[in-house]
Amino acid sequence: MIRLVQNEWMKLFWRISTWVMTAILLLGVVGVLIYSLTNQPSADELPSEAQWKAGLEQQIEEDRQALEDSGAAADFYEQRIAENEYRIQNDLPPQSATGESVWSFMSTNAGLLDLLSIFVIIVAATIISSEFKTGTIKLLLVRPPSRIKILMSKYLTVILYAVAMLALLFGASFVLGALFFGFGEPSTQLIYTDGEVEQRPQVLALAIDYLTGSVNFVMLATLAFAISAIFRSEAMAIAISVLLYVVGAGVTSTLALAYDWPKYLLFANTNLNQYFTSGGPPVESMTLGFSIIVLIVYWLIFMGFAIWMFKKREISVTG
Amino acid sequence: MSSILEVNDVHKRIRGKEIIQDLSFSVEPGEVFGFLGPNGAGKTTTIRMMVGLTPISSGDILIDGYSIQKSYAKAIKQVGAIVENPEMYNHLTAEKNLIHFARMNGKVDQKRIDELLDLVKLGHVKKKKVRTFSLGMKQRLGIAQALLHRPKLLILDEPTNGLDPEGIRMVRAYLRRLAEEEGLAVLVSSHLLSEMELMCDRFAIIQDGKLISIEDQRVSEGEGRPLPYQIDVGPQKLEAAMQVVKEAYPDLKIEEAEQRLTIYIEKENVPALLRYVMEAGFDIYEAKEDKQTLEERFLQATSKEGSS
Numbered sequence: 005m006i007r008l009v010q011n012e013w014m015k016l017f018w019r020i021s022t023w024v025m026t027a028i029l030l031l032g033v034v035g036v037l038i039y040s041l042t043n044q045p046s047a048d049e050l051p052s053e054a055q056w057k058a059g060l061e062q063q064i065e066e067d068r069q070a071l072e073d074s075g076a077a078a079d080f081y082e083q084r085i086a087e088n089e090y091r092i093q094n095d096l097p098p099q100s101a102t103g104e105s106v107w108s109f110m111s112t113n114a115g116l117l118d119l120l121s122i123f124v125i126i127v128a129a130t131i132i133s134s135e136f137k138t139g140t141i142k143l144l145l146v147r148p149p150s151r152i153k154i155l156m157s158k159y160l161t162v163i164l165y166a167v168a169m170l171a172l173l174f175g176a177s178f179v180l181g182a183l184f185f186g187f188g189e190p191s192t193q194l195i196y197t198d199g200e201v202e203q204r205p206q207v208l209a210l211a212i213d214y215l216t217g218s219v220n221f222v223m224l225a226t227l228a229f230a231i232s233a234i235f236r237s238e239a240m241a242i243a244i245s246v247l248l249y250v251v252g253a254g255v256t257s258t259l260a261l262a263y264d265w266p267k268y269l270l271f272a273n274t275n276l277n278q279y280f281t282s283g284g285p286p287v288e289s290m291t292l293g294f295s296i297i298v299l300i301v302y303w304l305i306f307m308g309f310a311i312w313m314f315k316k317r318e319i320s321v322t323g
Numbered sequence: 324m325s326s327i328l329e330v331n332d333v334h335k336r337i338r339g340k341e342i343i344q345d346l347s348f349s350v351e352p353g354e355v356f357g358f359l360g361p362n363g364a365g366k367t368t369t370i371r372m373m374v375g376l377t378p379i380s381s382g383d384i385l386i387d388g389y390s391i392q393k394s395y396a397k398a399i400k401q402v403g404a405i406v407e408n409p410e411m412y413n414h415l416t417a418e419k420n421l422i423h424f425a426r427m428n429g430k431v432d433q434k435r436i437d438e439l440l441d442l443v444k445l446g447h448v449k450k451k452k453v454r455t456f457s458l459g460m461k462q463r464l465g466i467a468q469a470l471l472h473r474p475k476l477l478i479l480d481e482p483t484n485g486l487d488p489e490g491i492r493m494v495r496a497y498l499r500r501l502a503e504e505e506g507l508a509v510l511v512s513s514h515l516l517s518e519m520e521l522m523c524d525r526f527a528i529i530q531d532g533k534l535i536s537i538e539d540q541r542v543s544e545g546e547g548r549p550l551p552y553q554i555d556v557g558p559q560k561l562e563a564a565m566q567v568v569k570e571a572y573p574d575l576k577i578e579e580a581e582q583r584l585t586i587y588i589e590k591e592n593v594p595a596l597l598r599y600v601m602e603a604g605f606d607i608y609e610a611k612e613d614k615q616t617l618e619e620r621f622l623q624a625t626s627k628e629g630s631s
Contacts, residue, residue: 007426007427008426008427010426011423011426011427014415014419014422014423015412015414015415015423018412018414018415018419019414020414138410138412138413139407139408139410140410140411140412142376142406142407142410143405143406143410143411143424143468144427145375145376146374146375146376146399146402146404146406147399147424147427147428148396148399148400148427148428148429149427150395150396
């Protein structure tokens, strides 16, 4: 099995496209770095404690005014007011008053997880279908290892690739952030639920961002992998998965406004971050445990289909 | 010695249509066995069944005594194969391709890989990507990957397809050498009769999924069976010569075709016959075995089905 994964790894990293994707991801980190550097206020421009507190108070006033005037977006204003009051009471300066640190830089880079997800989807979608496209699948399957083993070695390789890219993103962000911004004073993330404000250290918030982001793309990669095993078409596997990735969450949350059943949809559950941040899940009755069970069921369905189709399929290559 | 490959009453149905019907034959160690038939006769389908890429509808295929259906891993261990085209990983080097397949087969070391690269004369380009290879080079690399794990049975689907005459000669020489020196059983398919005759010890002719006949070339080259020999004594003396031969050999089948005598006689009796004809006062301009008949038989076999 290790040899099979070695093989897949070798085939993956002899592809130019793999290196191009890696390079784009690193470029993304460098892009964020340049943006942060050019927009970073110098030390003497940072507001003093009195200044930022005054700023926040002013904002609270404006928000109250807005609430009275229209009543629209009440949730948003109430949350911001509560958070700002909490900061003033507890002496927690907002991001704009602490300046950039390695932690805030890494938190910004968590946005690159979207890019990474698409790359992982591409790898998952091509790792089986490309063998069919080139006809090499026949040479691969007329060997002692069983079809299930071959399929699993490919899946493991996708996961390994995802982990490697994640480590790269995490590592590059950490090293560059530490070099350019220093460790600084970690700012604090606030979570607002049902009128209560809680604080969470940014390092923990970061870990949650990256972990829940990983769950998201592992599920999508599994979906792309299954589609690739079932239809054997690269284009279809990439198109369907990326499309779902882009519109899935939006459509699901729209449906969730009106109905209860969307909570069983994949995309209502892939973003586990919703249980750790202020927004909350799209359907109120959902819990973290519920989402994890739904995800496991989806995962089993995807893998089951992939194995079943790959096992029984007659291997014919046209053209 | 027991057969390496046994095909027993194999049927293949796809959507109710019989693609392969009642196919049975076997291949012995050390022989090159041909699988001859026009395109669409079911050659590739049969090969796919042998290597487990396509399920068998009924019957069984045994490799080294193991059923490909029931003991797939044990059966396939003894097989090296190219199905259809020799598709390798274009973005890997020749050497990496072999390393890849070696890892799938267990005990294959770097020495064996180098040995095979030299055998198929690709040692000097082993660090080059397969993308840059000619079809002939890819075909040779395909043979190398099939031989990596020292299989007992080599299955090659149309191994000379798309090769130039030099490439065809090389492939033919390899296969004969492998069979003779290493006792490998080799199964090759082709739609060209001439190729089968040059390459194979025996070959099966199939048409529309049915076995039509199995030709044994070792027998036809050797003793026993009468073969057609064409003898040219000049057009004027044809009649007279025919009379003379008929008197001396009343039991032989003698025909007249293309202004030559066609005599069905065992190979070992040919010198005596020729000597007799010459001593009777005839000049012999040419005497040869009539290879045409085999081709005719193949064409007859394959066209009979089409016209009916």
